[in-house]
Amino acid sequence: MEYVEHVVDLVGNTPLVKLNSLTTGIKATVLAKVEYLNPGGSVKDRIALRMVEAAEKSGELQPGGTIVEPTSGNTGVGLALVAQRKGYKCVFVCPDKVSEDKRNVLKAYGAEVVVCPTAVAPEHPDSYYNVSDRLVREIPGAWKPNQYANPENPASHYHQTGPEIWRQTDGKITHFVAGVGTGGTISGTGRYLKDVSDGAVQVIGADPEGSVYSGGTGRPYLVEGVGEDFWPEAYDKTIADQIVEVSDADSFDVTRRLAREEGLLVGGSCGMAAAAALRVARDLPEDAVVVVILPDGGRGYLSKVFNDRWMASYGFLPPDSTGATVGDVL
Numbered sequence: 264m265e266y267v268e269h270v271v272d273l274v275g276n277t278p279l280v281k282l283n284s285l286t287t288g289i290k291a292t293v294l295a296k297v298e299y300l301n302p303g304g305s306v307k308d309r310i311a312l313r314m315v316e317a318a319e320k321s322g323e324l325q326p327g328g329t330i331v332e333p334t335s336g337n338t339g340v341g342l343a344l345v346a347q348r349k350g351y352k353c354v355f356v357c358p359d360k361v362s363e364d365k366r367n368v369l370k371a372y373g374a375e376v377v378v379c380p381t382a383v384a385p386e387h388p389d390s391y392y393n394v395s396d397r398l399v400r401e402i403p404g405a406w407k408p409n410q411y412a413n414p415e416n417p418a419s420h421y422h423q424t425g426p427e428i429w430r431q432t433d434g435k436i437t438h439f440v441a442g443v444g445t446g447g448t449i450s451g452t453g454r455y456l457k458d459v460s461d462g463a464v465q466v467i468g469a470d471p472e473g474s475v476y477s478g479g480t481g482r483p484y485l486v487e488g489v490g491e492d493f494w495p496e497a498y499d500k501t502i503a504d505q506i507v508e509v510s511d512a513d514s515f516d517v518t519r520r521l522a523r524e525e526g527l528l529v530g531g532s533c534g535m536a537a538a539a540a541l542r543v544a545r546d547l548p549e550d551a552v553v554v555v556i557l558p559d560g561g562r563g564y565l566s567k568v569f570n571d572r573w574m575a576s577y578g579f580l581p582p583d584s585t586g587a588t589v590g591d592v593l
């Protein structure tokens with residue numbers, strides 16, 4: 264019989280898929296690491312497992328404990344999966360702007376979701392930050408992973424994502440491209456690839472226009488899961504050789520092309536990272552091997568990047584391309 268003991272055992276070892284259509288005119292090989300094939304649907308399954316196991320070892324998380332984290336997305340799913348396997352409770356705190364669908368995904372895995380008003384200042388007692396801190400103080404046995412500052416976040420990529428890529432490319436990788444959110448992926452994977460190649464692998468960060476990593480002030484952008492308005496501890500500023508700034512328009516254009524031309528239905532931060540990878544690959548020779556991380560799947564974004572009306576409402580598609588027919592109310 265061929266089976267795994269638990270779905271959590273399937274975290275990691277995601278495949279590399281060659282990009283064919285988007286790379287027309289490019290001589291280098293561009294390979295996408297498809298993280299939506301993790302059981303929770305994103306790269307964050309990796310960090311969830313390692314952060315929880317480290318907290319068990321250090322005693323911060325005890326049997327029957329509760330994981331409390333302000334997250335509405337992929338990290339929550341990863342933590343909920345691991346918590347279920349190991350018998351912990353999960354309480355996630357998210358702002359009320361987070362869609363009901365996203366909250367329901369977390370509840371479906373058995374987590375409790377506490378919703379906070381978006382329209383209050385960070386110092387207000389009902390703010391997202393204050394509520395999660397209060398819950399950690401009030402719930403007995405509560406532990407907050409804090410992915411932004413937890414060293415196990417980059418460590419999971421140093422010990423797993425990096426070695427996978429090195430092995431899968433037979434050591435032929437020349438350039439590594441990843442979007443930067445907490446910075447865990449690029450810092451851990453990038454550090455490993457630099458160490459194992461004696462510094463030969465070039466590490467490129469992709470960042471939304473307006474975010475701090477590419478020199479912005481944190482002004483708003485629409486792509487989700489990447490970019491910041493502060494410098495997280497999980498981000499190692501010494502790793503990236505280059506940061507490529509990508510506009511929302513380019514991120515969403517490449518996201519849609521990944522689905523339509525490569526069969527990869529992925530999220531907007533994947534389009535952003537792929538746009539940066541293609542820009543880098545354009546100037547590279549035939550023997551270059553570029554690996555780009557695609558962090559999650561596209562199903563969570565069907566009402567945004569894959570919705571023509573949403574795209575048109577932000578000017579990413581012309582108003583006459585919304586697919587509306589006579590009689591539709593736009």
Ligand code: PMP
Nearest residue numbers: 443444445446447448488532558
């Ligand atoms: N894309 C998505 C969709 C994410 O959720 C995240 C994590 N915030 C990232 C990219 C960036 O990864 P990291 O936090 O490791 O920098």
